[in-house]
Amino acid sequence: MSDLIEIVDSLENRISKLLHKYELMKQQQADLKKKIEELKSFSELQTDQLKQWEEKFSALKNANAILGSDEYKRETKLKINALIREIDTCIAQLSE
Secondary structure (H helix, E strand, O other): HHHHHHHHHHHHHHHHHHHHHHHHHHHHHHHHHHHHHHHHHHHHHHHHHHHHHHHHHHHHHHHHHHHHHHHHHHHHHHHHHHHHHHHHHHHHHOOO
């Protein structure tokens, strides 16, 4: 009978340890899910900031092109030609 009690005590002890480990793993999983959400949010923020910087870069590039920067001579000519076409279109629409 004492062997049976020892076996039962041992099983209870093991089950208790397993339940404790289970609770720890559950908590770790919840923490990791929270961390994943934070990282997703941070990633979206970084993506938005990258898009804003790309837009600013494009605007600066266009400004340099319009100002006639040596680096962007071809782009300057293309931008001027596009502006002239837009002006011509506006004049044509006003003439009608």
